[in-house]
Amino acid sequence: MNNCLHCGIATANPKYCSRSHAAIHTNQQAPKRQLTRKCQECDTLIPGSRQFCAVHGKRKADYRLLTVAQLKAKDAIKHPSYYRGYLNSITRLLNAHRPRTCQAYGYDKHVEYCHIQPISAFPDSVMVQEVSGPENILVLCPNCHWEYDHSLSAINPALPSQ
Template identity: 35%
Template sequence: MRKRYFCKNCGSETSYRRSYCKYCDPTKPKDYRNTTIAEIRARSRYQANAWIRKLARRVYNESGGLQYCSNCGYSKHFEVCHIQPIEAFPEETTMSIVNSLDNLIALCPNCHWELDHGALSL
């Protein structure tokens, strides 16, 4: 039988060998909206942009945005894209600005590539 692990704070079952569940983990800020790009990069040096994109997907999906490409209408797969790239923002910009709904759009992989390489303008 597999050993079970529980959160030290709330007692809920956690994944393999974790001391805290994802909601009680003291190393993670509770509200990312006021976290700056610099703070995320300092916390997760090698995967900072992945964290920012993950937060963008969460914001977009919670808003009930389009679930298909807003450019061509492809509906089998879409990616949540930043209209203004993450690198275009100063380091002290908060996630609420970087991942605002005005800066997020759903695109299929082909249209996303075209946007990133200047072949598509919105």
């Protein structure tokens, strides 16, 4: 009889009493996710998928409080049109609390966020929260979104229920 290397219980197996104890012991000895990167603000080691440590990650700017011009300038290294993608992700965050059903017909399989007033109609000095906040967003299915954008639909852009 041998003793489990993890818990010390007697076992017929040469090293471990179960597969889970083998996995636990092996993962403690050689973890897969190693701290390979340094925080951009300090020298703290962090997982490779992150950019900031816990302290500096919380201090990052709140995107809702940025202006459209600041959002465009934030990633000036990349192509200028990339800000639309960031703006769309912020739109999803700002409207995550709303029901994901089409405001026109109640379709709930796939919906999109449609700007009542187009993004291009706003000056660069406007805050992102005003451009993509619930007051300027309709939740529509792709067909209704296209019809609304091309003035083919009479969807009432009244303030949505929250």
